[in-house]
Amino acid sequence: MLDTVSAASKPMIEISGLRKSFGNFEALKSISLNVQEGEFFSLLGPSGCGKTTLLRLLAGFGEQTAGTIAIDGQDMTGRPANRRPTNMVFQSYAIFPHMNVEENVGYGLKRLKLDRQEEQRRVREALDRVELGALGKRRANELSGGQRQRVALARALVMRPKVLLLDEPLSALDKKLREQMQVELRHLQKAVGITFILVTHDQYEALALSDRVAIMFDGQVAQVGTPKDIYQNPVSRKVADFLGGMNFVDAEIAEENGVSLTLDAAGFGRVRAPKPQGYQSMGRQITLGIRPERLRVLWDDDQAEHQIGGQVIDRHYFGEVTQLIVEIPGFKAPLAVTETNDFGADDIPVGSAIRLAYDPDALVAMND
Amino acid sequence: MPFAGTRPPARRPRWKRLDPEEVRGIRLLSPTFLYTLAFLVGPVLLVVAYSFWTQTYLTFDHTFTLENYRVALTEPIYRDLLMRSLYISFIVSLVTVIFAYPIAYYISFHGGSRKSLLLFLITIPFWTGYLLRVMAWKVILGYKGVLNTGLIGLGIVDKPLESLLFSSTAVIITLIHAWAVFAILPIYVSLEKLDRSLLEAATDLGDGPVRRFLRVTLPLSMPGIIGALLIVMIPTVGDFVTPKLVGGTEGQMIANAIQIQFGKASNWPLGSALTITTMMIVTLMAGASVLVLRSLVRWMR
Ligand SMILES: Nc1ncnc2c1ncn2[C@@H]1O[C@H](COP(=O)(O)OP(=O)(O)OP(=O)(O)O)[C@@H](O)[C@H]1O
Ligand SMILES: [Mg+2]
Numbered sequence: 001m002l003d004t005v006s007a008a009s010k011p012m013i014e015i016s017g018l019r020k021s022f023g024n025f026e027a028l029k030s031i032s033l034n035v036q037e038g039e040f041f042s043l044l045g046p047s048g049c050g051k052t053t054l055l056r057l058l059a060g061f062g063e064q065t066a067g068t069i070a071i072d073g074q075d076m077t078g079r080p081a082n083r084r085p086t087n088m089v090f091q092s093y094a095i096f097p098h099m100n101v102e103e104n105v106g107y108g109l110k111r112l113k114l115d116r117q118e119e120q121r122r123v124r125e126a127l128d129r130v131e132l133g134a135l136g137k138r139r140a141n142e143l144s145g146g147q148r149q150r151v152a153l154a155r156a157l158v159m160r161p162k163v164l165l166l167d168e169p170l171s172a173l174d175k176k177l178r179e180q181m182q183v184e185l186r187h188l189q190k191a192v193g194i195t196f197i198l199v200t201h202d203q204y205e206a207l208a209l210s211d212r213v214a215i216m217f218d219g220q221v222a223q224v225g226t227p228k229d230i231y232q233n234p235v236s237r238k239v240a241d242f243l244g245g246m247n248f249v250d251a252e253i254a255e256e257n258g259v260s261l262t263l264d265a266a267g268f269g270r271v272r273a274p275k276p277q278g279y280q281s282m283g284r285q286i287t288l289g290i291r292p293e294r295l296r297v298l299w300d301d302d303q304a305e306h307q308i309g310g311q312v313i314d315r316h317y318f319g320e321v322t323q324l325i326v327e328i329p330g331f332k333a334p335l336a337v338t339e340t341n342d343f344g345a346d347d348i349p350v351g352s353a354i355r356l357a358y359d360p361d362a363l364v365a366m367n368d
Numbered sequence: 369m370p371f372a373g374t375r376p377p378a379r380r381p382r383w384k385r386l387d388p389e390e391v392r393g394i395r396l397l398s399p400t401f402l403y404t405l406a407f408l409v410g411p412v413l414l415v416v417a418y419s420f421w422t423q424t425y426l427t428f429d430h431t432f433t434l435e436n437y438r439v440a441l442t443e444p445i446y447r448d449l450l451m452r453s454l455y456i457s458f459i460v461s462l463v464t465v466i467f468a469y470p471i472a473y474y475i476s477f478h479g480g481s482r483k484s485l486l487l488f489l490i491t492i493p494f495w496t497g498y499l500l501r502v503m504a505w506k507v508i509l510g511y512k513g514v515l516n517t518g519l520i521g522l523g524i525v526d527k528p529l530e531s532l533l534f535s536s537t538a539v540i541i542t543l544i545h546a547w548a549v550f551a552i553l554p555i556y557v558s559l560e561k562l563d564r565s566l567l568e569a570a571t572d573l574g575d576g577p578v579r580r581f582l583r584v585t586l587p588l589s590m591p592g593i594i595g596a597l598l599i600v601m602i603p604t605v606g607d608f609v610t611p612k613l614v615g616g617t618e619g620q621m622i623a624n625a626i627q628i629q630f631g632k633a634s635n636w637p638l639g640s641a642l643t644i645t646t647m648m649i650v651t652l653m654a655g656a657s658v659l660v661l662r663s664l665v666r667w668m669r
Contacts (some may be wrong), residue, residue: 061571081572088572092563092565155573159573276529
């Protein structure tokens, strides 16, 4: 049979069995990942989980303890950073302070010995792409945080790398600018078509920008998938928690077949849920989860096919939404419910009895 | 209420217009300022004044004359001494910086947790007085000194080298040793301040270790290099102890001549003129060195 692999699904990065130890400490424990050409891929995880370590190994800074990295089909083992088809946007931006913006952006081109006009044309083009065309002669210390970030971006892009590595490029910016740069980053990636690997510990950033996300904990990849996939079907409590609020309910496995599980959970009764990624049968206990925004408050005599009742024990106001903490008889922990404020969820008094509607499809089974 | 508008503040006398911050700044500065005035600016002005006068034995003729400068600039003996001083201090500062750089680099980049220890060890020679260290060099460089006996013992030469001690070379070697730490420290500081991620960025953009050194490390440590160069160059021009002890007649420097004018020869005006001339020329040499280094760096990247 002929393989009909399109250009878009050609693997650009293949990581297999990658380990990295610092002395006795294992920073990366056997990572295997593939990233497709032209993909916007994010590494998401809490501080210290090894994101930077992984990114630096891709760039060629430091040597892996075991495993291999291939970029565009070529094994990178033992190849120094200056001869890899990658470029990096450093967290601190690392703008050369003794050079102006143009010299910074042209830094890597000098070595290529292009003719002067071609070099200038490429610098110009890169600066225009990040909308810094007017600041070419500015020195590094005369730039704002956002401008420095753009210089770092232009300096890497001008090299036309196969893979662009970004280590928390937006974390030093204030919220407003960060959101603006997120949009620009996404547009930029689509425009240049280069594979981007973004390291971030901001789940919203990862979800909003990426084609796919890898969630890392303790030097391991816990889950890889599209933003929607990992948000809706987290494989474990940890992943679910890291991607925003999640209510956890203990459940018991009643039946197990090919792809789905039939579960009994207090309050929700008998439900069916797809098996989580990497599911291994381990006894009868399992965790069921539902996102707070998938629970809906039922007003007056509204009825829903699936509903549970409880009592509001706490209320948090967040501006556009209100979070209600609802105690359900028979549940170990209360449920959190987020409701937009259009209907007056912010006025529901603490202590009142309440009914919640849910969609059984929103219930996810998790591995632990 | 009707619109009040803003009235421009009344102009106050200039000294009153200083804001409290400035007043505080001036007050803080004033002790240092007075100190500088009394012990630096004052004496220099005095020397400048002397250089335009004439002395006969103990009396000064205060009529303005440029005669002293004519002597200082045209008499072959002073010209030679000045040239030799400049040559010695230039070589000393250059070689000191060239030796100091790798040491500072090693401590900063490979010192790890032993940085403080290494810096501490470097200062050990300074626990003894300067004279003792010069004497030590006399022992090493002397006719029957350590170096000569060593060379003979190894069969490299068959009779002692005479030119080791009492020469410009001896002065140069002694001074290089004496000033090493003063050159290591500023370079070390500038290397410590160098953000290591800049080096990674240079590597990431395709530079190997040598190009990276020339394009990033060296230019960014240039303030340290310039500092080291000036710290060594300026005082060594005016050194008179070292040439006196190890220089012999062939290693005398301008400061020895100045000392004689203020001492035995009792010609303060000429001594002053020599001093001022030396200061000017050292300033020019230092400035020129800085410019050359700067343009070297610009050219390299
Ligand atoms: N050079 C090193 N020597 C020893 N341990 C290191 C070194 N670099 C990283 N580590 C350790 O490896 C682990 C992973 O570090 P890494 O910098 O990759 O985390 P990260 O996920 O990027 O975190 P953050 O979000 O805080 O940047 C951390 O526990 C860190 O202490
Ligand atoms: Mg990091």
